[in-house]
Amino acid sequence: DARVTQTPRHKVTEMGQEVTMRCQPILGHNTVFWYRQTMMQGLELLAYFRNRAPLDDSGMPKDRFSAEMPDATLATLKIQPSEPRDSAVYFCASGAQGPAQHFGDGTRLSIL
């Protein structure tokens, strides 16, 4: 069963440190999404790519967040510098044709 793979699954770090989260989309999927999930806000779209090109990053705080797709099998989300309010679960999802998006199991991030 094809799955989206995210690493690391858990990350605890101190405020001010750089955080990098990685995502391997399902092979053949050309659209990749980054979401953040918190109790207060639920699931929020941060950014998404099609064929490795960024299409929309309007949900992302651009002063500290950056998202890239170095190749078709890897998407990254970086936070620098990290802040306690960035603590959340970050999900990557991928899709092909149509609206269906398939999620990974997330990176649980805690910023102390």
Added chain:
Amino acid sequence: QKEVEQDPGPLSVPEGAIVSLNCTYSNSAFQYFMWYRQYSRKGPELLMYTYSSGNKEDGRFTAQVDKSSKYISLFIRDSQPSDSATYLCAMTGNEKLTFGTGTRLTIIP
């Protein structure tokens, strides 16, 4: 007001009961309507999606969309303890999904 409203629950029902989960929305541009299931410490898992108004059935699950009322439902028949999870509705008019906040469901054996 949020574009998608979903009762957060929690909702507890006995095993075997029929479960009804609902969302309302305000954006008339939404065309695709989805239901995701999320277990604790896991990612959302797509259960089913429908296009425009109507019903769709998949095993014990039935999704209904009423665009005139801007109201969608998910019914679970013969509910099982393994159905205990958070259920998220999601919808889109293009490819950016807008999610409800999720309903936490517990099936009591």
